[in-house]
Amino acid sequence: MSLSARRVTLPAITPLVLQKRVIKVFNENGSSQALEVPSDIMAHDVCQLFILKNHCVNDNTWTLIEHLPHIGVERIVEDHESVIQLQSTWGMDTDSRLYFRKNYAKYEFFKNPSQFFPEHMVSSCSETNGSLSHSQLIQNFLNSSMCPEIHGYLHTREQGRKTWKKCYFVLRRSGLYFSTKGTSKEPRHLQFVAEFGESNVYVLLSGRKMYGAPTNFGFCIKRSISENSLVAMDFSGHKGRVIENPTEALTVAAEEGLAWRRRSCHRLNAYGSPTTSQSTTPCQAIHRMQLWFHHRLSRDEAQKLIEQQGLVDGMFLLRDSRSNLKSFVLSLCHCQKIRHFQIVPLEEDGELYYSLDDGHTKFTDLIQLVEFYQLNKGVLPCKLKHHCARITL
DSSP: OOOOOOOOOOOOOOOGGGSEEEEEEEOTTSOEEEEEEETTOBHHHHHHHHHHHTTOOOOSOEEEEEEETTTTEEEEOOTTSBHHHHHTTSOTTOOOEEEEEEOTTTTHHHHOGGGGSOGGGEEOOTTSOSOOOHHHHHHHHHHSSOOOEEEEEEEEOOTTOOOOEEEEEEEETTEEEEESSTTOOOGGGEEEEEOSTTEEEEEESSHHHHHOOSSSOOEEEEEOOOGGGOOOEEOSSSSOEEOOOHHHHHHHHHHHHHHHHHHHHHHHHHOOOOOTTTSOOTTSOGGGGSTTEETTOOHHHHHHHHHHTOOOTTEEEEEEOSSOTTOEEEEEEETTEEEEEEEEEEEETTEEEEESSTTSSEESSHHHHHHHHHHOOTTSSSOOOEEOOOOOO
16 A cells, blocks of 8 residues: 655744734833733834823823843833844843833934034044044934044943043944054054944943942943844743743743733732822912922932933923922023022012022912923023923823
């Protein structure tokens, strides 16, 4: 008896890239929202979803932030980045998070590119004859692949060491280098540090405290993990094992996703609304209801919040004064520096007023004060333009 050849059809397996995933996004006050999204969703689309769900004004400032507290850094997630792929780079034992936050400097590079290229730090690259002006160099960079060379001093810390060293760095199209001999740019004196094709740049959140840095303003370069270096693992037993069967890997991934979704839903259901003791009563001042007012916010917290939402001119918030319980403070950003102005309460003929200029200009409440300085600079270095607001997801 002869055996005839048979074709065996295996059941179709839905690729992971087409499956739905659950992401969790946090707000500054610790509240969060879980959302089921396609696994190929981009950061820009996630922002749009949360803008719609929370009825926010779409003013092109809402941003997705990757926050890595275990190493004290964070960065703006680019609009085109895959959120699920980003989350896959996080370690299992870290408290990495995504934040939905306003950042008025999100597109500032395209609005005012000259701020990012100080004239004394920019020179023409080897591809040009050096005859281009500063503005031409920047314009060529934005319009073509021609890249200017940026150079200057930075403090750096070698891995495994606690001390910081001041070195002369050169940023070119091929990557970041530092000179081993003063300010020399000769190839034999340039030491390669990193290239940015597969790396992300993060901002340090507390450089002095966590790393003993000479300043709180710093950045770090974190290399992205290649997908080829990731393997499927099963941690259900006493020891982890590598899953080599693709079908089994898909099954395990689906089961873990369902389990994580159930845990997330349980935590969301358990999260309650603010207690009645936290709610604002009618007898309290009306400024408490304004988005620009932040009750019981410290000076350091105000600085951090403004820095997070972008150091652009006119960024502001109002808060309670810690030194004088009856006063308030206006925190305002101008020329990438944050200044704090005392708002003093004044009593005249039995009426209470507020003033920023020792009583020369008086206002019956803080709302009137803010509205005035949104239209008039007055004693301030600039008008009030963008308020720092924290939404609840």
